Amino acid sequence: MTTILSSNLGYPRIGKNREWKRAIEAYWQGDITEKTLKEQTQKLRLQNLQKQKEQGIDLIPVGDFSLYDHVLDTAVSFNIIPKRFQDHNPAELSTYFAIARGEKDAVAAEMTKWFNTNYHYIVPELNDTKPKLLENRALYYYQEAKEELGIDGKPVIIGPVTFVKLAKGYEETELEAWVDRLLPLYEQILSELAEAGASWVQIDEPVLGTNLSEKELKLVEKVYQNFDNKISGIQLILQTYFETVQHYQRIIKLPVDGFGLDFVHGDHLSLIQKYGFPADKVLGAGIINGRNVWRANLENKFQLLADIEEAANPKTIIVQGSSSLVHVPVTKNTEEKLDTVVKDGLSFADEKLTEIKVLTTALKEGQESVSDAFTASVHAIERLDQSDYRNQTVEATAENIKREVPFEQRKKRQQAHLNLPLLPTTTIGSLPQTLEVKRTRTKWRKGELTDDQYNQFVQSETRKWIQIQEDLELDVLVHGEFERTDMVEYFGEKLKGFAVTEFGWVQSYGSRCVKPPLLAGNVEWEHPITVKEIAYAQSLTDKPVKGMLTGPVTILNWSFVHEELPRFTVQDQIGLALEKEVLALEDAGVSIIQVDEPALREGLPLDRLKWPAYFDAAVRAFRLATSTVKPETQIHTHMCYSEFGEIYEAIDGLDADVISIETSRSHGEMVETFEINDYKKDIGLGVYDIHSPRVPSIEELEANINRALETIDVEQFWINPDCGLKTRKEPETIAALKKMVEAAKLTREKYISINQK
Numbered sequence: 001m002t003t004i005l006s007s008n009l010g011y012p013r014i015g016k017n018r019e020w021k022r023a024i025e026a027y028w029q030g031d032i033t034e035k036t037l038k039e040q041t042q043k044l045r046l047q048n049l050q051k052q053k054e055q056g057i058d059l060i061p062v063g064d065f066s067l068y069d070h071v072l073d074t075a076v077s078f079n080i081i082p083k084r085f086q087d088h089n090p091a092e093l094s095t096y097f098a099i100a101r102g103e104k105d106a107v108a109a110e111m112t113k114w115f116n117t118n119y120h121y122i123v124p125e126l127n128d129t130k131p132k133l134l135e136n137r138a139l140y141y142y143q144e145a146k147e148e149l150g151i152d153g154k155p156v157i158i159g160p161v162t163f164v165k166l167a168k169g170y171e172e173t174e175l176e177a178w179v180d181r182l183l184p185l186y187e188q189i190l191s192e193l194a195e196a197g198a199s200w201v202q203i204d205e206p207v208l209g210t211n212l213s214e215k216e217l218k219l220v221e222k223v224y225q226n227f228d229n230k231i232s233g234i235q236l237i238l239q240t241y242f243e244t245v246q247h248y249q250r251i252i253k254l255p256v257d258g259f260g261l262d263f264v265h266g267d268h269l270s271l272i273q274k275y276g277f278p279a280d281k282v283l284g285a286g287i288i289n290g291r292n293v294w295r296a297n298l299e300n301k302f303q304l305l306a307d308i309e310e311a312a313n314p315k316t317i318i319v320q321g322s323s324s325l326v327h328v329p330v331t332k333n334t335e336e337k338l339d340t341v342v343k344d345g346l347s348f349a350d351e352k353l354t355e356i357k358v359l360t361t362a363l364k365e366g367q368e369s370v371s372d373a374f375t376a377s378v379h380a381i382e383r384l385d386q387s388d389y390r391n392q393t394v395e396a397t398a399e400n401i402k403r404e405v406p407f408e409q410r411k412k413r414q415q416a417h418l419n420l421p422l423l424p425t426t427t428i429g430s431l432p433q434t435l436e437v438k439r440t441r442t443k444w445r446k447g448e449l450t451d452d453q454y455n456q457f458v459q460s461e462t463r464k465w466i467q468i469q470e471d472l473e474l475d476v477l478v479h480g481e482f483e484r485t486d487m488v489e490y491f492g493e494k495l496k497g498f499a500v501t502e503f504g505w506v507q508s509y510g511s512r513c514v515k516p517p518l519l520a521g522n523v524e525w526e527h528p529i530t531v532k533e534i535a536y537a538q539s540l541t542d543k544p545v546k547g548m549l550t551g552p553v554t555i556l557n558w559s560f561v562h563e564e565l566p567r568f569t570v571q572d573q574i575g576l577a578l579e580k581e582v583l584a585l586e587d588a589g590v591s592i593i594q595v596d597e598p599a600l601r602e603g604l605p606l607d608r609l610k611w612p613a614y615f616d617a618a619v620r621a622f623r624l625a626t627s628t629v630k631p632e633t634q635i636h637t638h639m640c641y642s643e644f645g646e647i648y649e650a651i652d653g654l655d656a657d658v659i660s661i662e663t664s665r666s667h668g669e670m671v672e673t674f675e676i677n678d679y680k681k682d683i684g685l686g687v688y689d690i691h692s693p694r695v696p697s698i699e700e701l702e703a704n705i706n707r708a709l710e711t712i713d714v715e716q717f718w719i720n721p722d723c724g725l726k727t728r729k730e731p732e733t734i735a736a737l738k739k740m741v742e743a744a745k746l747t748r749e750k751y752i753s754i755n756q757k
Helices: 021-030 034-054 070-077 093-101 137-149 160-166 174-194 214-230 266-277 298-312 340-344 347-365 367-385 407-418 435-445 451-472 489-494 531-539 552-556 566-588 607-626 646-652 664-673 698-709 730-756
Strands: 004-007 111-113 120-122 153-158 199-203 235-239 258-262 282-288 314-320 496-499 506-509 510-514 518-524 545-548 593-596 632-638 657-661 682-685
Touching: 004 347, 004 730, 021 034, 021 698, 034 137, 034 347, 070 137, 070 153, 070 160, 120 435, 120 682, 137 153, 137 174, 153 314, 160 214, 174 214, 214 235, 214 258, 235 282, 258 314, 266 298, 282 298, 282 347, 298 314, 298 347, 298 367, 314 347, 340 367, 407 664, 435 451, 451 531, 451 730, 489 496, 489 545, 531 566, 545 566, 552 566, 552 607, 566 593, 566 607, 566 664, 593 607, 607 646
Parallel strands: 004 314, 153 199, 199 235, 235 258, 258 282, 282 314, 545 593, 593 632, 632 657, 657 682
Antiparallel strands: 111 120, 496 518, 506 510
């Protein structure tokens, strides 16, 4: 008879009211001590565990908590400290945060997206490091849960192959050597957990959903054979998520005790039906979506579970989420202003735990034992499907997705119109949102300020920063986005088909949290969104002010899209809605319009065979938004952490006049990609890192500029920070931009002097 258990793969760190964020930022600002920070975060961590215990979850994850990032946690615990920080004490918290955020004389470690999610991890730097186990974090958290709450937790650790594949600082030929160096450390972690009495360990290897080579597959087999030979007294669950496991037949032969598979984003049922499942293994069935917030149809999920159990016939089946719940908000119970139809259709982390428990009970005792929950889930989905959000089908049928004039001709006409200097300087879009800005917006939202009072405040901030930018002698200005909360949420508030939450926060990177809007139905543009603020800013200066929009791919990828909606159709709808906004800006006299696509790379499926369809849809949606402007109107876009070589054709296909890429933490590596890609359009590689509070020197900025100009033609290059400045403080922002402009002037003068000779 099959044993049935419930499990969770990971829980949000941030707290219902973002207590985690506030504690960490208070520590950074010197308002609380390290001791207080640890006390406050431990309290939150234990509350999270207690909540899962009270929900009746059988296998509760421990070690999923972090003060910044779980990949950084793993690296530091293995003494993998970047060379520039190796004179620091690795055991000190200040070293940990210095790696993540940088400090005066040392840039922070590179940050990039966790597979195809909006979560950012700190990239481990393996070169010049000597791995050793400084701390068994998994053991610490396991013992804490046991001693404080009586929970026999399930330690969660990142698997060695995934960890090394996500790292940098080594050649491909060194992959196995680096894994071999880490294996004794993993063995020590697992042995100590076994000695402490841990029953289960979850080893996360999401890299198994990517297209591994034969050599890499053999390395995976070697690693887990090694664990089987050397580790006893503990059950290892090899956990995958985000995609179908590649090479399923080989993976299920690995000598582990169980496999966790994603049945939401991966077609694992078909593989089990075709190839079977080991009868002596545990099957973790990830059927509740860990990356989306919409309520599950419990009847459908129960049928899926029944089909899985029948096909696999495992000795134990574990009902669980498809991935960690770190990607969703904590609870919907605090949402008091949300449309009741939408709210009833939601399921955040706490509600997902309930869904897992209900399905576990149904599998054990029969569907009739939880029939009320099943009926409620179906009715909630039906009410949303019949609501005004789905009142009509908006067909994205426009065929005009090509600029009428080719880039070479557009550039000449744009230059004649804009009259920009060589190496023009600009920023990416947002400017610092001070505590006063945030408090004023909150007062307005609470009704304590009138619309007129709030608009006057936004205009005063815009005036101030237009003057600051002019004083700094930037060439292309921005209005600062003081009226906006988040680059996607803001558009979700304005476009039909979306809903927004008050407290639906999720972690993006470090202490930075965002509130993804809820995409519940068909998308339509009803009225101008950004024209008033940007036209006002343009009226204050003779210099061009960029119109700032978020692109259709990013709006889609950074929203919680209802699973019944066809994603590419909705993406086209967003593109057509944005086209109306682009043309409204153009009609208002805005000559430069930036349509940001920072999420283009992150939305890629893990399986490369699915990339062409994704790229085709992304390019189409972007062109729907931007192709009908005049040749003199300059279209910009911005991307984050893009591996340019992998997506070169798609970026070129967007046909944007200027692209900026967030690259300051890996500037040299990005420049190298241009040595093999002949990119013809204009480009700005971020010359300094905005995610760190440090102000770069002029010499550092000049070095970054000159490195880029070794490969990129000076007539193509723009000089800018690598991302928006919303999270930075005003003094450091002004100081950094002042040095950036000075470095640009020095470089410009050098090239002008050379040409005059």
